[in-house]
Amino acid sequence: MSEIKYTKDHEEIKIDGDIVWIGITKHAGEALGDLVFVELPDVGATFDKGADFAVIESVKAAAEVYTPVGGEIVEVNDALPDNPEQVKEDMSTGWIVKIRMNSAYDLTDLMDEAAYKAFCDANA
Amino acid sequence: MCADMAVDYQDNCDSKQFDPKTDHNRALQYDEKFLWDHKQTDHSGVDLAPVQGGINKTGIAQRTETGLPNLSEPQVLRHFVRLSTLNYSIDHGFFPLGSCTMKHNPRLNEKMARLPGFAHIHPLQPEQTVQGALALMHELQDWLGQLTGLPGVALSPAAGAHGEYAGIMVIRAKLRDAGMHHKDTLLIPDSAHGTNPATASMCGFKVKTISTKETGRLSVEAFKEALGDGENIAGMMVTNPNTCGLFEREIIEIADLLHKAGGYFYCDGANFNALVGRIKPADFGVDVMHINLHKTFSTPHGGGGPGSGPICCTEELAPYLPVPLVGKSDDGSYKLLRKADYPKTLGRLRGFNGQFGMHVRALSYMLSHGNDGLRQVSGDAVLAANYILSQLKGDYHVPFEGRCMHEALFSEKWLKDHGVTTLDVAKALIEFGMHPMTVYFPLVVSGAMLVEPTETETKENLDRFIGVMKHIAELAKDGQGDALHNYPLSAPRRRLDEVLAARNPVLNG
Numbered sequence: 001m002s003e004i005k006y007t008k009d010h011e012e013i014k015i016d017g018d019i020v021w022i023g024i025t026k027h028a029g030e031a032l033g034d035l036v037f038v039e040l041p042d043v044g045a046t047f048d049k050g051a052d053f054a055v056i057e058s059v060k061a062a063a064e065v066y067t068p069v070g071g072e073i074v075e076v077n078d079a080l081p082d083n084p085e086q087v088k089e090d091m092s093t094g095w096i097v098k099i100r101m102n103s104a105y106d107l108t109d110l111m112d113e114a115a116y117k118a119f120c121d122a123n124a
Numbered sequence: 125m126c127a128d129m130a131v132d133y134q135d136n137c138d139s140k141q142f143d144p145k146t147d148h149n150r151a152l153q154y155d156e157k158f159l160w161d162h163k164q165t166d167h168s169g170v171d172l173a174p175v176q177g178g179i180n181k182t183g184i185a186q187r188t189e190t191g192l193p194n195l196s197e198p199q200v201l202r203h204f205v206r207l208s209t210l211n212y213s214i215d216h217g218f219f220p221l222g223s224c225t226m227k228h229n230p231r232l233n234e235k236m237a238r239l240p241g242f243a244h245i246h247p248l249q250p251e252q253t254v255q256g257a258l259a260l261m262h263e264l265q266d267w268l269g270q271l272t273g274l275p276g277v278a279l280s281p282a283a284g285a286h287g288e289y290a291g292i293m294v295i296r297a298k299l300r301d302a303g304m305h306h307k308d309t310l311l312i313p314d315s316a317h318g319t320n321p322a323t324a325s326m327c328g329f330k331v332k333t334i335s336t337k338e339t340g341r342l343s344v345e346a347f348k349e350a351l352g353d354g355e356n357i358a359g360m361m362v363t364n365p366n367t368c369g370l371f372e373r374e375i376i377e378i379a380d381l382l383h384k385a386g387g388y389f390y391c392d393g394a395n396f397n398a399l400v401g402r403i404k405p406a407d408f409g410v411d412v413m414h415i416n417l418h419k420t421f422s423t424p425h426g427g428g429g430p431g432s433g434p435i436c437c438t439e440e441l442a443p444y445l446p447v448p449l450v451g452k453s454d455d456g457s458y459k460l461l462r463k464a465d466y467p468k469t470l471g472r473l474r475g476f477n478g479q480f481g482m483h484v485r486a487l488s489y490m491l492s493h494g495n496d497g498l499r500q501v502s503g504d505a506v507l508a509a510n511y512i513l514s515q516l517k518g519d520y521h522v523p524f525e526g527r528c529m530h531e532a533l534f535s536e537k538w539l540k541d542h543g544v545t546t547l548d549v550a551k552a553l554i555e556f557g558m559h560p561m562t563v564y565f566p567l568v569v570s571g572a573m574l575v576e577p578t579e580t581e582t583k584e585n586l587d588r589f590i591g592v593m594k595h596i597a598e599l600a601k602d603g604q605g606d607a608l609h610n611y612p613l614s615a616p617r618r619r620l621d622e623v624l625a626a627r628n629p630v631l632n633g
Binding site for chain 2: 031034035037057060061
């Protein structure tokens with residue numbers, strides 16, 4: 001069973017057992033504008049909770065993507081560097097990395113869809 | 125059009141025959157091709173006389189085709205003159221690029237920089253033959269020291285980001301000298317210029333962000349939270365006034381907390397035009413800062429010449445400044461201080477002694493204005509920005525309430541519902557004959573528009589800009605956003621494919 005959660009930094013995550021898919025939210029994709037580059041981490045790299053692991057560059061700005069969980073990168077979406085706009089699609093094709101959570105994790109900071117929508121409206 | 129003129133067009137603009145349907149040259153707006161798009165390799169710009177008698181040693185037999193266009197002198201000259209007419213500069217018109225201080229460059233500066241005694245000297249000349257130039261640099265050091273309240277001055281950094289690098293390296297040298305290697309983190313607000321965290325990283329420091337999102341300003345609480353116990357904090361990098369055009373009101377208390385934790389305060393001097401002649405940054409706790417001579421003291425980019433980013437620091441940090449510095453000997457002569465004279469220096473950061481031509485221009489600007497004139501510069505710059513803010517706050521959303529300093533910040537918030545963005549406003553300004561403001565910066569404001577008029581403009585010019593901005597806002601609110609999406613229509617280039625340009629830049633030529 002998997003579920004979609006959202007972070008305050010506008011990442012969208014799908015938790016599938018100990019594997020977490022990380023992408024960006026639709027709201028973030030719209031805010032960034034036309035995308036130019038996506039820079040991916042290496043498979044096997046490990047990141048602490050809260051670390052930036054990827055960079056998305058648009059014509060307006062470069063944005064870092066943070067991981068809400070610590071762990072090891074098990075897969076990266078190789079299609080993104082050639083087609084950055086794909087990161088705006090749904091998680092099934094727009095995911096950036098899959099990360100294997102290490103034992104110490106904390107998912108309490110995450111929001112569900114309704115809470116994230118309220119968060120975006122409050123910060124608009 | 126007569127046949128001769130058509131040939132002339134073809135000669136300089138394209139290798140195709142003139143076709144009124146596809147030719148993009150209009151009036152005196154030229155669709156200027158790159159030189160390497162000229163396919164004429166069978167022409168020659170120069171004629172070499174055939175060798176009469178003897179052996180031909182010009183190497184012609186060994187030459188192969190270069191593939192370069194072979195053009196005559198008038199073809200090359202016209203190409204570059206036409207390109208220059210496509211440029212827009214502060215000498216053309218209003219240039220409100222926020223955080224860039226695009227002020228008028230007085231022609232007196234240029235006259236001074238062209239004096240033969242300044243223009244024709246060489247940095248390798250013996251010091252006794254360039255005493256006037258060294259005296260000028262020494263006086264500039266004095267002026268910068270006086271204006272900032274920071275007596276240690278190094279003129280050599282080449283531009284703003286280089287000055288940041290030099291300043292942070294000074295802090296690093298001091299910390300290492302004191303054995304405080306554990307201080308490895310710099311605090312930087314989220315509204316900072318992008319160069320600040322880049323500088324910190326280049327100098328080997330970690331970056332910790334201080335949030336300013338609520339009010340656009342640093343607060344003591346947010347600073348305390350970022351500082352923690354301060355054990356590993358090497359310092360902070362703060363621009364004051366900040367990139368939202370706001371003065372940091374709690375900066376003295378924040379600087380005190382930082383100093384108590386053993387950290388140093390680096391001030392990004394990009395916005396010094398708001399303070400010059402009125403506030404000495406040393407008085408609000410700055411330990412080291414860079415000054416963009418090419419902003420505050422004229423000759424902005426687009427106004428001619430390179431940048432120059434001297435740094436100024438406290439007496440405590442002065443021993444670590446990069447060499448060379450200009451010193452005065454007991455006999456009244458001037459000399460360049462090098463590592464032998466300045467043993468704790470962090471070293472040399474570039475060849476020779478800095479952008480000397482910019483030193484001449486900056487000192488000319490200072491001497492022609494005087495201290496009272498510089499005070500009026502900052503006063504007028506702040507007044508002009510506040511005039512724009514007051515006139516446009518009913519038309520554009522202002523993210524942070526109250527008065528601004530030398531630049532006024534707006535956002536696209538009220539336009540978005542009409543399908544109009546900051547980019548559309550910028551492009552429409554081009555259509556109406558003005559350079560756009562800084563857009564999408566600072567990052568803490570969504571769809572930011574940062575307007576810095578400087579003290580250069582007349583009230584009539586400010587009114588004209590305000591009129592154009594009001595017109596654009598009205599077009600958006602009248603549901604004429606589609607027209608705005610297409611601007612500019614009259615410029616040499618229309619909307620560019622920015623994604624394609626960024627992903628596949630053409631870098632040959």
